Amino acid sequence: MGARWPWATALLQSDTQLGRDSYYEASVQRPPAWPALQGTQRADAVVVGGGFAGLTAALELAERGMRVCLLEADRLCAAASGRNGGQAIVGYASGQGLLERQLGLAQARQWWDWSLQAIDLLDQRIARHAIACDRVHGYLFVADSPRKARQLHADMVLQADRYGLPCDWAEGADVARLIDSPRYLAAAHEQRSGHLHPLKYGLGLAQAAAQAGVVLHEHSPVRRLTQGPGGVVAHTDSGQVSADLAVVAGNCTLAEHGPEVVPQVHARIMPVGTYMVATPPLDPALCRRLIPSGAAVCDNNFVLDYFRFSADHRLLFGGRVSYTTRTPSHLAERMRQRMVQVFPALAGTPVEHVWGGFVDISMNRAPDFGRVGQRVYYLQGFSGHGVALTGLAGRVVAEAVAGQSGRLDAFAALQHRAFPGGPRWRTPVLALGMLWHRLRDRLG
Ligand SMILES: Cc1cc2nc3c(=O)[nH]c(=O)nc-3n(C[C@H](O)[C@H](O)[C@H](O)COP(=O)(O)OP(=O)(O)OC[C@H]3O[C@@H](n4cnc5c(N)ncnc54)[C@H](O)[C@@H]3O)c2cc1C
Numbered sequence: 549m550g551a552r553w554p555w556a557t558a559l560l561q562s563d564t565q566l567g568r569d570s571y572y573e574a575s576v577q578r579p580p581a582w583p584a585l586q587g588t589q590r591a592d593a594v595v596v597g598g599g600f601a602g603l604t605a606a607l608e609l610a611e612r613g614m615r616v617c618l619l620e621a622d623r624l625c626a627a628a629s630g631r632n633g634g635q636a637i638v639g640y641a642s643g644q645g646l647l648e649r650q651l652g653l654a655q656a657r658q659w660w661d662w663s664l665q666a667i668d669l670l671d672q673r674i675a676r677h678a679i680a681c682d683r684v685h686g687y688l689f690v691a692d693s694p695r696k697a698r699q700l701h702a703d704m705v706l707q708a709d710r711y712g713l714p715c716d717w718a719e720g721a722d723v724a725r726l727i728d729s730p731r732y733l734a735a736a737h738e739q740r741s742g743h744l745h746p747l748k749y750g751l752g753l754a755q756a757a758a759q760a761g762v763v764l765h766e767h768s769p770v771r772r773l774t775q776g777p778g779g780v781v782a783h784t785d786s787g788q789v790s791a792d793l794a795v796v797a798g799n800c801t802l803a804e805h806g807p808e809v810v811p812q813v814h815a816r817i818m819p820v821g822t823y824m825v826a827t828p829p830l831d832p833a834l835c836r837r838l839i840p841s842g843a844a845v846c847d848n849n850f851v852l853d854y855f856r857f858s859a860d861h862r863l864l865f866g867g868r869v870s871y872t873t874r875t876p877s878h879l880a881e882r883m884r885q886r887m888v889q890v891f892p893a894l895a896g897t898p899v900e901h902v903w904g905g906f907v908d909i910s911m912n913r914a915p916d917f918g919r920v921g922q923r924v925y926y927l928q929g930f931s932g933h934g935v936a937l938t939g940l941a942g943r944v945v946a947e948a949v950a951g952q953s954g955r956l957d958a959f960a961a962l963q964h965r966a967f968p969g970g971p972r973w974r975t976p977v978l979a980l981g982m983l984w985h986r987l988r989d990r991l992g
Contacts, residue, residue, distance in 0.1 A: 559819055559906065560804045570631050570903040571826035571864065572747035579751070581623065585768040585787040591617040593949070594782045594791040595762075596770045596809060599629035600746075600934060601927045602797035603753040604673070604942025609795075610760035612950055617789045618762055619782060621769035621798075621805040625750030628799060631905040632935060633824065633854045633866045634749075635844040636670055637687065637741045638663050641913035641931035643703075644711065650962060653710075660711045662955065666940035667740055673939060674744075677759075679752030682859040686843035687741035689715075690723075690732040697734035700848050704736045713738060727845060728838045729890050743844035743856045746935060769805040770798075773924065780923050793923040795945055797938075800906040802928075810920050815966035816910055817929050823876070823904035824866040825883040826858070827897050835861050838891055853886060863887065863894065879904075907932050911965045917941055918960035925949070925956075929964070 591614075595606045598620030606618045624630075640647070640663060647656035674683055689704070691697040697719060708714045715738040718726050726735045758764055765784075772783045773794055780794045796802065796810050800819035807814070835857045839845065844856040853867040865887040868876060876882065880902040888895050910916045910929030915937055917927050925948065927941040948956035 569901050571901040572630055576747050582764040582766045585619060585765040585784050587787050589617055589789045591615045591789055591791045593793050594789045595795045597797035598624040599627055599799060600750055600938035601941050603757055604939045605795045605945050606762045607757040607760055608942045608946035610762045612946055616762045618764050619768040619770050620766045623766050624754045625747055627801060628905045629750045630747040631903055632746050634743045634746045635854055636667060636936040637933055638667055641933045646912055662940060666936040669939045670936050677752055677756035679749055681748035681752060682745040684842055685739055685742040686841045687738050688726055688843040688845045689736045690845060690847045691734045692731050692847055696848050700734055700736060731890050770809055771806050772808045775921050775923055796926045799908045810926050812920050813926055816916055816964045817908040818967050819906035820869055820909050821904055822907055823868045823879055824864060825899040826901040827863045828900045829861045832861050911967055914962055916964045917956060
């Protein structure tokens with residue numbers, strides 16, 4: 549594995565290390581581990597990966613009456629799904645422009661509607677399965693330079709005129725009514741997006757899946773997936789599951805745990821490290837002053853800051869990126885400094901938790917769903933929008949399995965390219981490319 553995927557071993561080690569101090573892990577009581585797969589099992593569908601995408605796919609398939617077995621390499625939601633900013637955002641990281649250029653306006657509008665449905669689906673699942681995950685509606689986009697403010701305004705006008713999602717716009721001194729920060733020159737508030745506690749949501753999905761009959765196995769990395777005329781077989785170190793079909797939702801760590809699972813699509817996503825800190829609980833009145841609506845916040849820089857308050861009044865602040873799979877040095881202090889630039893009122897506030905994980909970005913930042921052969925479906929490339937879109941992905945794949953492949957085919961029709969450079973040079977090539985965007989952010 550190391551020779552073929554030189555970044556893989558480093559990624560696995562750094563991913564484990566980055567997950568250790570997550571505020572989310574510290575704030576939930578995980579149930580005992582599901583047993584690792586032993587021996588041979590038979591199912592209608594085998595799902596590889598127990599993050600949001602795998603869990604929602606498994607749940608949807610089970611709700612359609614299938615016998616489903618889900619194999620997770622680590623603990624459920626131990627990777628990106630249990631560590632993220634919790635921001636459930638409408639739209640796609642690619643922006644609508646890419647979709648309009650590739651697919652035309654009518655299809656781009658269709659995709660937009662699907663992203664709104666992703667938010668509705670999230671809320672429906674939370675309600676239906678009574679998942680207590682601190683769900684809050686409201687989202688604030690902010691801009692920290694005149695150029696970024698113009699860009700944000702243009703994006704918001706387009707979003708309202710062409711896609712029918714209005715927002716409350718503020719600039720200059722008026723920004724203070726939406727966020728009490730000297731950093732931002734403009735802000736746009738919309739009500740469809742929002743936030744939640746991702747690990748509580750993910751573990752709630754797991755419980756719902758188990759209740760629907762999904763057989764869950766943790767600590768069961770799938771090393772190989774073989775396809776034949778009669779079905780597929782997922783092989784772990786201590787067992788195998790044969791099934792009619794497989795859904796692969798292994799995200800960034802798939803290339804390490806199971807490089808032979810769907811090697812055809814690995815090169816179309818790259819792991820990008822992103823990091824978060826959590827303060828101790830703050831005075832609730834201070835939280836209300838800093839972000840009166842309680843919305844999640846995100847700026848529109850290429851390397852963006854994203855933050856929100858948790859239900860127990862901590863500031864959860866995310867940002868920075870690493871394109872090298874190495875954790876940046878002095879991470880906690882640097883993140884704290886960024887947080888204080890946004891909210892000087894927190895100058896004396898320490899950080900209590902620091903963690904991070906890897907976002908799966910696709911080359912064009914649009915999600916990459918499809919099929920390899922007739923029996924293997926894959927879901928990847930959420931590009932930082934996976935909190936909401938993974939739930940849509942689960943529904944779309946289950947529809948396709950049930951014979952309604954219209955939406956999966958539409959997603960699969962979008963062109964995706966492999967990252968340049970091959971396994972050895974892919975990461976350095978990406979790091980160089982991104983340096984340009986970071987410089988532009990700094991120039992304002
Ligand atoms: C710090 C951080 C902040 C983020 N913030 C946001 C945000 O605010 N909003 C947003 O929308 N998105 C955000 N994201 C991205 C979001 O978390 C992901 O898009 C989403 O969780 C992807 O879900 P997934 O199920 O595809 O992948 P994952 O959650 O990574 O799950 C994949 C699972 O597959 C398992 N696996 C891999 N290979 C195998 C194998 N061979 N056999 C068995 N199991 C395997 C892994 O162990 C893992 O548990 C963030 C990500 C990070 C890391």
